Amino acid sequence: MERSAAKARIEELVALLRENSRRYYVENAPTMSDYEFDTLMHELERLEAEWPEFKLADSPTQRVGSDLQKGFVQRPHRYPMLSLANTYSISEVEEFAARAEKTLEAGFSYCCELKFDGTAICLTYRDGKLYRALTRGDGVKGDDITENAKRISNIPHTLKGDFPADFEIRGEVLMPYSAFDALNAEREDAGEPPFANPRNAASGSLKLLDREEVARRGLICTLYHIPAQSGLEFQSHDEALSAAESWGLPVSHERRVVHSIGEIKEYIDHWDTQRKFLPFATDGIVIKINEMSFQRALGFTAKVPRWAVAYKFKAEQALTPILSIDYQVGRTGAVTPVANLQPVQLSGTVVKRATLVNADQMAALDIHEGDWVYVEKGGEIIPKITAVEPSKRRPGAVRPAFPAVCPDCGTPLVREEDEAKWFCPNSDGCPMQIKGELLHFTGRKAMNILAGEATVEQLYNLGLARTPADLYDLSLSQLLTLDGWKEKSARRFRASLEASLDVPFDRVLFALGIRFVGETTAREIAVHFGSIEAVAAAGREELLAVPDVGEVIADSILAWFADQRHTIEIERLRAHGLRFAMGEAQAAASDALAGKTIVVSGVFSVSRDAMKDLISKHGGKNSGSVSGKTSFLLAGENPGPEKLRKCEELGVPILSEEAFMALLPEDAAEAPEPRLFDDEPTLF
Numbered sequence: 001m002e003r004s005a006a007k008a009r010i011e012e013l014v015a016l017l018r019e020n021s022r023r024y025y026v027e028n029a030p031t032m033s034d035y036e037f038d039t040l041m042h043e044l045e046r047l048e049a050e051w052p053e054f055k056l057a058d059s060p061t062q063r064v065g066s067d068l069q070k071g072f073v074q075r076p077h078r079y080p081m082l083s084l085a086n087t088y089s090i091s092e093v094e095e096f097a098a099r100a101e102k103t104l105e106a107g108f109s110y111c112c113e114l115k116f117d118g119t120a121i122c123l124t125y126r127d128g129k130l131y132r133a134l135t136r137g138d139g140v141k142g143d144d145i146t147e148n149a150k151r152i153s154n155i156p157h158t159l160k161g162d163f164p165a166d167f168e169i170r171g172e173v174l175m176p177y178s179a180f181d182a183l184n185a186e187r188e189d190a191g192e193p194p195f196a197n198p199r200n201a202a203s204g205s206l207k208l209l210d211r212e213e214v215a216r217r218g219l220i221c222t223l224y225h226i227p228a229q230s231g232l233e234f235q236s237h238d239e240a241l242s243a244a245e246s247w248g249l250p251v252s253h254e255r256r257v258v259h260s261i262g263e264i265k266e267y268i269d270h271w272d273t274q275r276k277f278l279p280f281a282t283d284g285i286v287i288k289i290n291e292m293s294f295q296r297a298l299g300f301t302a303k304v305p306r307w308a309v310a311y312k313f314k315a316e317q318a319l320t321p322i323l324s325i326d327y328q329v330g331r332t333g334a335v336t337p338v339a340n341l342q343p344v345q346l347s348g349t350v351v352k353r354a355t356l357v358n359a360d361q362m363a364a365l366d367i368h369e370g371d372w373v374y375v376e377k378g379g380e381i382i383p384k385i386t387a388v389e390p391s392k393r394r395p396g397a398v399r400p401a402f403p404a405v406c407p408d409c410g411t412p413l414v415r416e417e418d419e420a421k422w423f424c425p426n427s428d429g430c431p432m433q434i435k436g437e438l439l440h441f442t443g444r445k446a447m448n449i450l451a452g453e454a455t456v457e458q459l460y461n462l463g464l465a466r467t468p469a470d471l472y473d474l475s476l477s478q479l480l481t482l483d484g485w486k487e488k489s490a491r492r493f494r495a496s497l498e499a500s501l502d503v504p505f506d507r508v509l510f511a512l513g514i515r516f517v518g519e520t521t522a523r524e525i526a527v528h529f530g531s532i533e534a535v536a537a538a539g540r541e542e543l544l545a546v547p548d549v550g551e552v553i554a555d556s557i558l559a560w561f562a563d564q565r566h567t568i569e570i571e572r573l574r575a576h577g578l579r580f581a582m583g584e585a586q587a588a589a590s591d592a593l594a595g596k597t598i599v600v601s602g603v604f605s606v607s608r609d610a611m612k613d614l615i616s617k618h619g620g621k622n623s624g625s626v627s628g629k630t631s632f633l634l635a636g637e638n639p640g641p642e643k644l645r646k647c648e649e650l651g652v653p654i655l656s657e658e659a660f661m662a663l664l665p666e667d668a669a670e671a672p673e674p675r676l677f678d679d680e681p682t683l684f
């Protein structure tokens with residue numbers, strides 16, 4: 001590969017992996033399958049090894065993804081919480097074992113375990129009492145979810161036996177399939193989007209602010225790692241887990257201590273089939289060097305231990321014929337082809353439909369009518385078609401014609417040059433788009449109004465709701481005249497409208513459904529501008545100064561506010577009492593940085609986003625580029641040379657992470673512990 005092509009591909013991979021990491025860890029809604037994600041990560045690792053000059057200090061290959069979320073106190077981990085090196089190839093497991101045999105003295109063993117597919121947790125017990133529970137966070141700091149952990153039935157609040165006075169233990173929180181199915185059934189009844197898989201459901205549930213709801217979710221925990229810590233003298237990992245069990249902690253009985261690659265392969269083969277009968281999700285096998293002395297000798301890289309490897313199972317595939325293709329219109333007008341399949345069993349559920357993504361993807365797969373296709377479950381709840389089986393194609397089968405007009409309203413479809421999708425441009429007349437907008441507005445993460453698909457459909461069909469403001473016009477007596485509405489349901493609906501008046505401005509902004517303005521971006525914009533007037537008045541440059549806002553988002557916001565229908569809608573909603581400015585309730589944690597415009601650059605002990613959040617929380621303004629208005633540059637390791645040069649030129653002060661933390665009130669400035677990486681012999 002040529003130099004410039006390698007640089008471009010590295011940049012592209014970094015952007016793709018970061019975006020999916022955020023979706024995976026923060027939104028619990030990844031758009032890539034694990035296999036796609038891991039394959040891209042491995043490609044980036046290879047390119048960075050070949051072209052080290054293009055490797056970023058904060059490349060996704062160097063850091064674990066971050067699950068940090070607003071609403072929780074963040075605390076430093078005593079020992080960094082790392083990830084695992086993973087592979088889909090048995091020959092790489094063989095290489096791991098061969099290197100271990102070469103590097104280590106005789107007498108070592110392996111501990112083989114299941115790789116649990118949930119969300120990581122770190123528990124601290126002091127004097128036998130559960131003292132603290134943290135999520136993995138960005139590996140250095142985690143969200144404090146102690147109260148939620150106390151509501152997971154098999155996490156003991158008090159230990160028994162001969163436990164150490166103060167120790168940490170780590171593991172995974174899982175949602176068993178039975179609890180997952182029940183939760184999704186409930187959500188669908190309530191018109192809420194179902195979770196894509198038990199892993200997303202587990203991490204979403206662990207981050208709920210309502211503790212009693214956490215208790216209802218049926219989560220379980222399994223523990224698999226006691227970090228080597230002073231005062232705990234175990235000979236082996238297996239012995240440490242047995243001790244943990246004797247103190248009353250939940251550990252897995254499926255682990256096996258083995259002595260050869262042959263036995264490792266037997267374990268893998270056994271669980272490749274048997275895992276389908278487990279009551280919870282697993283996505284592979286973890287092989288750990290068992291002896292603590294050998295683990296210590298091997299140490300860690302910045303991201304993973306060198307004494308362990310995860311062998312991951314590829315997603316299951318099924319082969320089935322396409323019966324027909326529907327073209328669905330989303331709230332933005334985008335048309336998505338969806339295949340109706342002959343129902344087929346896949347990873348414990350029956351699959352009847354699968355997305356074909358867009359016209360290009362249909363062409364790339366070379367889909368013909370009636371084709372037999374391979375389906376796989378990716379990150380999304382809708383399975384994906386990954387390939388066609390050409391040997392089963394019917395003679396004379398033709399390629400399906402992508403519709404030229406909207407299947408819902410008949411308007412000719414359009415496709416912009418840089419768009420992958422065809423769009424129905426009839427945004428104010430196309431029923432699917434209008435209903436989609438209403439559902440987005442009422443959604444749980446937006447205004448949380450009790451109106452699911454059926455209600456929206458009914459109100460739309462009766463001509464009672466065309467825009468969100470129409471919902472607030474519906475009176476109790478009017479609702480009671482409608483089919484199926486009783487006093488109780490009408491009152492609950494009205495109460496949810498009433499409650500939505502307290503929804504903070506950032507969520508209102510998200511609810512408006514401006515294209516590309518997701519929850520996080522809406523929050524950034526709301527904090528940055530403070531009110532809808534300021535957002536509406538902002539020019540392109542001002543919008544681009546908001547972290548996360550690029551040209552596409554800025555243009556979409558400008559276009560949205562330029563549409564008079566939207567200004568009228570905002571005025572109607574305002575008359576109903578919705579919040580269009582940041583209110584008291586969202587006041588900053590302190591005003592230590594009020595009036596300061598700060599540019600962040602380089603690598604910090606926490607993620608850069610966490611630093612930016614800290615700035616917003618303390619009243620500061622984030623900016624992407626150094627100018628005369630910049631109060632100071634907050635510089636971590638390896639800050640951008642161009643930014644440093646600009647600071648010098650303009651006389652803008654440069655602050656280190658430490659100096660910056662000193663500006664914040666004491667409790668906010670709890671400095672993260674230094675990383676504890678040891679860079680000794682390597683197995684990878």
Ligand code: IVH
Nearest residue numbers: 082083084113114115116120224225286305
């Ligand atoms: S050991 C220092 N053991 O998989 C390494 N992790 O993809 C500690 N996981 O971050 C991790 N099952 O959340 C370990 N038996 C197991 C595991 C396991 C699942 C998770 C863990 C880790 C992730 C890496």
